Amino acid sequence: MSIKDVFSLSEGTEVTIRGWVYRKRELRDKIFLVIRDGSGIIQTVVDKSNQQVAGVASKLNIESSVVLTGTVRREPRAPGGSEIHVRRIDWYYVGEAFPINEDAAKADSEYLLDVRHLWIRSRRMWAVLRVRHTVFGAIHEFFRSRGYYEVQGPMFVSAAVEGGATLFPVKYFDKEGVYLTQSSQFYLEVMIYALEKVYTIAPSFRAEPSRTRRHLTEFWHAEAEEAWLQFDGLLNLLEDLITHVVDKVLEERQDELKLLNRDVKVLENVKPPFYRVSYDEAIGILQGKGLKIKWGDDIGADEERVLTLQFDKPILLHHFPEQVKAFYHRNDPAKPETTLSVDVLAPEGYGEVIGGGERIYDYEELLSKIKRFGLRPEDYDWYLDLRRFGSVPHAGFGLGIDRLVMWICGLDHIRDAVPFPRDIRRIKP
Numbered sequence: 001m002s003i004k005d006v007f008s009l010s011e012g013t014e015v016t017i018r019g020w021v022y023r024k025r026e027l028r029d030k031i032f033l034v035i036r037d038g039s040g041i042i043q044t045v046v047d048k049s050n051q052q053v054a055g056v057a058s059k060l061n062i063e064s065s066v067v068l069t070g071t072v073r074r075e076p077r078a079p080g081g082s083e084i085h086v087r088r089i090d091w092y093y094v095g096e097a098f099p100i101n102e103d104a105a106k107a108d109s110e111y112l113l114d115v116r117h118l119w120i121r122s123r124r125m126w127a128v129l130r131v132r133h134t135v136f137g138a139i140h141e142f143f144r145s146r147g148y149y150e151v152q153g154p155m156f157v158s159a160a161v162e163g164g165a166t167l168f169p170v171k172y173f174d175k176e177g178v179y180l181t182q183s184s185q186f187y188l189e190v191m192i193y194a195l196e197k198v199y200t201i202a203p204s205f206r207a208e209p210s211r212t213r214r215h216l217t218e219f220w221h222a223e224a225e226e227a228w229l230q231f232d233g234l235l236n237l238l239e240d241l242i243t244h245v246v247d248k249v250l251e252e253r254q255d256e257l258k259l260l261n262r263d264v265k266v267l268e269n270v271k272p273p274f275y276r277v278s279y280d281e282a283i284g285i286l287q288g289k290g291l292k293i294k295w296g297d298d299i300g301a302d303e304e305r306v307l308t309l310q311f312d313k314p315i316l317l318h319h320f321p322e323q324v325k326a327f328y329h330r331n332d333p334a335k336p337e338t339t340l341s342v343d344v345l346a347p348e349g350y351g352e353v354i355g356g357g358e359r360i361y362d363y364e365e366l367l368s369k370i371k372r373f374g375l376r377p378e379d380y381d382w383y384l385d386l387r388r389f390g391s392v393p394h395a396g397f398g399l400g401i402d403r404l405v406m407w408i409c410g411l412d413h414i415r416d417a418v419p420f421p422r423d424i425r426r427i428k429p
């Protein structure tokens with residue numbers, strides 16, 4: 001049975017559990033084995049008077065696998081208030097001495113990345129993976145309950161969505177100009193003409209040349225696109241999505257957040273409305289804080305950090321200047337030097353987790369912006385086609401799921417939000 005279910009059983013019940021040795025302590029007359037499985041951990045006790053069982057127990061290493069049978073005892077000093085008195089060890093695999101000591105390991109994050117295939121078994125990774133599971137589920141649930149269709153775009157593509165600098169070229173038979181996708185957005189824009197409201201959860205790839213706390217070369221991207229959706233509707237949608245995901249994690253993952261030492265107060269505060277701050281206002285706030293930034297500059301990680309520390313909830317930062325946002329963003333007719341764009345910034349210094357906005361739907365407007373940005377219209381021929389046949393106003397966004405998990409779990413580095421992080425130096429394990 002699952003370890004987590006043992007705690008609700010009454011004293012004396014016989015149980016069989018399967019798992020791995022998490023801690024081991026040997027006294028004169030007893031051996032304590034803390035056993036973990038996918039659901040949790042429990043203390044078990046082997047009495048040395050049972051020589052056969054004690055003989056096996058003393059051979060077991062940290063991370064040896066074991067199936068054991070025993071009786072449940074209430075024990076206030078044991079974690080969770082119950083322990084198992086072992087009667088039999090039904091099966092075991094001793095293996096070699098485990099190379100990671102959890103406490104010592106915390107000091108060396110590069111080493112932990114080298115042995116990520118083993119570090120996955122740590123309580124920390126266990127907790128993060130379970131939060132991640134809930135986050136992915138909550139995103140699907142949110143979109144499906146609101147009538148969005150799940151769709152899939154290709155990963156091999158022929159043009160940039162987010163600028164050429166971070167495109168990954170792929171060797172694709174004898175073809176030139178094949179890349180890994182930076183975003184499924186353009187394909188989602190295609191699919192709204194069949195389904196109106198669509199979303200996808202897929203990897204996106206960016207050739208990020210530097211290692212930062214919040215960039216990976218491969219990340220998980222939740223993207224949505226909706227016909228007829230306009231800017232205000234988009235802002236409301238983003239608030240609702242983030243709120244739903246955070247609520248779900250608070251509902252299902254209290255134990256995991258505690259294990260990660262996450263202060264949940266900030267998460268409990270995540271309710272609409274979020275703060276709506278225009279780019280112009282943000283520049284004013286940042287200048288007031290003494291930062292050297294002027295209108296037209298991009299707002300990077302450092303500026304986002306300063307900004308988010310002023311607020312106790314996520315920020316919807318909107319109306320970026322044309323030059324800091326990709327070409328497909330629709331310029332605001334009321335203020336054409338700016339775009340109908342929005343980034344969602346997570347509080348506590350975390351910063352951008354979502355980028356989105358209204359798209360240009362007019363053919364001539366898109367063509368002239370592609371040219372103004374120095375791009376080649378022929379690279380975007382099918383994307384332009386969408387504006388030739390029954391184009392509609394529409395909007396959408398992309399959510400970096402790993403960044404969201406990083407913030408929800410309160411992690412220092414995005415690498416710890418992902419089971420197998422990929423960055424410029426790391427492609428293994």
Ligand code: NSS
Nearest residue numbers: 183185206215216219223353354355396397398400
């Ligand atoms: O570049 S974005 O801001 N926007 C897009 O890709 C749009 N084409 C999405 C859309 O509208 N459908 O990326 C969106 C989010 C961003 O806010 C981050 O949270 C995340 O994707 N992102 C990343 N996460 C991890 N690592 C890297 N390198 C990364 N780049 C973006």
